[in-house]
Amino acid sequence: MKCLLIVLLALVALSECLHRSVPHFQYLVLSISYYDIFMIRMPLIKGKTARERLMEKGKWHEYRSKHPYNPMAKFYQTGTEPMTNDADLSYYGVISIGTPPQSFSVIFDTGSSNLWVPSVYCSSEACENHKKFNPSLSSTFHWGNQSLSIEYGTGSMTGYLASDNVEVGGIMVRGQVFGVSQTEADFMAQMAADGILGLAFQTIASDDVVPVFNNMIKQGLVSEPLFSVYLSSNAQQGSELVLGGIDQRYYTGAITWIPLSSATYWQIKMDSVTVNGQTVACAGGCQAIIDTGTSLIVGPNSDIGNLNSWVGASLNQYGEAIVNCQNIPNMPDVTFSLNGHAFTVPASAYISQTSYGCYTGFGQGGSEPLWILGDVFIREYYAVFDTKSQSIGLAKSV
Known part of the structure; x- marks a missing residue:
C-alpha cells in the first residue's frame, strides 16, 4: 500500500506541474489512479455452457436424466464444502498457480469458499479434458497434511490441500492454501472451467482454509475489503470481477x-x-x-x-x-x-x-x-x- 501511495502522490505532483499547459491532465491522472491502481480487475469470460454443448451433440436429455439438477446441494451439506452440479455455469476467469505460473480457468463462486484445481494425480474423465496442476514444476509449492472432499449433488471432488503462490488479476497472493484434485465428479467433464475459486466466508470453508480474498485483505493487496461483480448481457465479453473496489x-x-x-x-x-x-x-x-x-x-x-x-x-x-x-x-x-x-x-x-x-x-x-x-x-x-x-x-x- 505504501508503494501505491507513493505512485499516486508522484502522479498528482506531476499533474500539478503540467496543469497550466494541459488543463485536464490532473483529472486524467486521478482517473487512471482510481481505476487502474486501487482495483484488481479480473475479466470474466462467458463461454458455452455444458447444457449448450450437450444440446449440440444431442446428448443433453440423456445427461440430465443421469445427473438431476440439484442446485441446493451446496447449501444443505455438512462437514464438507459442497458445490452444485449446474450445467449452465458459464462465467470464468484465468488465474495462475505456482512458480513459474501454471494457468487455470476458474469459476469465481460467491456460493463457496475453497480454491481447487485439477492435478496430474487425477485420472477422472473431468481431469483428462482440463488443465492439470503439476506440483513438481513449482519451486514454491508445499504439500499440506489434510485431505479435501467437496460434495456435489451427484458426486464429489476429492484431493489434498497444499499451498503455493496464486496470481489473480496480476496480484500475487503468497502461500495460499488450495486443493489439488485426485478424483472429480463425472459432470465436471462437461464444464468449461478447470476449477473453482470460492468467494464466500471462511466459516463454510472446508478444513477452515483461509479463502483467497481473505488473504488478499490480510496481505494488504486490496485497498478495501470488498469486491464487486458485473455480468454483461453481451454474449461473450465485458463481464468483470473487481477486487477491492466499486x-x-x-x-x-x-x-x-x-x-x-x-x-x-x-x-x-x-x-x-x-x-x-x-x-x-x-x-x-x-x-x-x-x-x-x-x-x-x-x-x-x-x-x-x-x-x-x-x-x-x-x-x-x-x-x-x-x-x-x-x-x-x-x-x-x-x-x-x-x-x-x-x-x-x-x-x-x-x-x-x-x-x-x-x-x-x-x-x-x-x-x-x-x-x-x-x-x-x-x-x-x-x-x-x-x-x-x-x-x-x-x-x-x-
Missing part, C-alpha cells in the same frame, strides 16, 4: 445496501416475489443467497412452479420450463423484494433464447424455503460484496 461505470443510480442475515454464504432476507403486483412466491418472507456460481434463479419447487405458471411457462417432459419465444415481449416483469427494496427482472433477462427453444431462468430447488439469486439476477444488478460491513450492495447494471 466501478461506477458498471451501474446507474444509487447502490442499495442490504445487510446479511448470515455471514456464511452471501445470504440476505427476501420479503416476496411478485408478478403484476401479486405475491406469487416467498409469501411471508424467506432467505436468498446472491450466488455467482449458480446461473439460474432457484427456489422451492412449489414457488417456482407457481412463478413459471404466472409468466406463462409450461413444463416439457424433462421438467424444463419452456415458453413460446414469440410471447417474450408480452411477458410480465418479476419483482424480488429484498429487505424492503424492489428489484425487477424483465422477461428479456429471465428468458434464455436458444436454437432449441426458449426457457425460463427459474429452476426448482427442492422443498426448503431458500432461494438462490444467480446470474440471471446478477446480470440485471451490479453486485457489491462487502466483507467488513457484512452487506451486499445492488445497483442497476448498465
Whole structure:
C-alpha cells in the first residue's frame, strides 16, 4: 500500500506541474489512479455452457436424466464444502498457480469458499479434458497434511490441500492454501472451467482454509475489503470481477445496501416475489443467497412452479420450463423484494433464447424455503460484496 501511495502522490505532483499547459491532465491522472491502481480487475469470460454443448451433440436429455439438477446441494451439506452440479455455469476467469505460473480457468463462486484445481494425480474423465496442476514444476509449492472432499449433488471432488503462490488479476497472493484434485465428479467433464475459486466466508470453508480474498485483505493487496461483480448481457465479453473496489461505470443510480442475515454464504432476507403486483412466491418472507456460481434463479419447487405458471411457462417432459419465444415481449416483469427494496427482472433477462427453444431462468430447488439469486439476477444488478460491513450492495447494471 505504501508503494501505491507513493505512485499516486508522484502522479498528482506531476499533474500539478503540467496543469497550466494541459488543463485536464490532473483529472486524467486521478482517473487512471482510481481505476487502474486501487482495483484488481479480473475479466470474466462467458463461454458455452455444458447444457449448450450437450444440446449440440444431442446428448443433453440423456445427461440430465443421469445427473438431476440439484442446485441446493451446496447449501444443505455438512462437514464438507459442497458445490452444485449446474450445467449452465458459464462465467470464468484465468488465474495462475505456482512458480513459474501454471494457468487455470476458474469459476469465481460467491456460493463457496475453497480454491481447487485439477492435478496430474487425477485420472477422472473431468481431469483428462482440463488443465492439470503439476506440483513438481513449482519451486514454491508445499504439500499440506489434510485431505479435501467437496460434495456435489451427484458426486464429489476429492484431493489434498497444499499451498503455493496464486496470481489473480496480476496480484500475487503468497502461500495460499488450495486443493489439488485426485478424483472429480463425472459432470465436471462437461464444464468449461478447470476449477473453482470460492468467494464466500471462511466459516463454510472446508478444513477452515483461509479463502483467497481473505488473504488478499490480510496481505494488504486490496485497498478495501470488498469486491464487486458485473455480468454483461453481451454474449461473450465485458463481464468483470473487481477486487477491492466499486466501478461506477458498471451501474446507474444509487447502490442499495442490504445487510446479511448470515455471514456464511452471501445470504440476505427476501420479503416476496411478485408478478403484476401479486405475491406469487416467498409469501411471508424467506432467505436468498446472491450466488455467482449458480446461473439460474432457484427456489422451492412449489414457488417456482407457481412463478413459471404466472409468466406463462409450461413444463416439457424433462421438467424444463419452456415458453413460446414469440410471447417474450408480452411477458410480465418479476419483482424480488429484498429487505424492503424492489428489484425487477424483465422477461428479456429471465428468458434464455436458444436454437432449441426458449426457457425460463427459474429452476426448482427442492422443498426448503431458500432461494438462490444467480446470474440471471446478477446480470440485471451490479453486485457489491462487502466483507467488513457484512452487506451486499445492488445497483442497476448498465
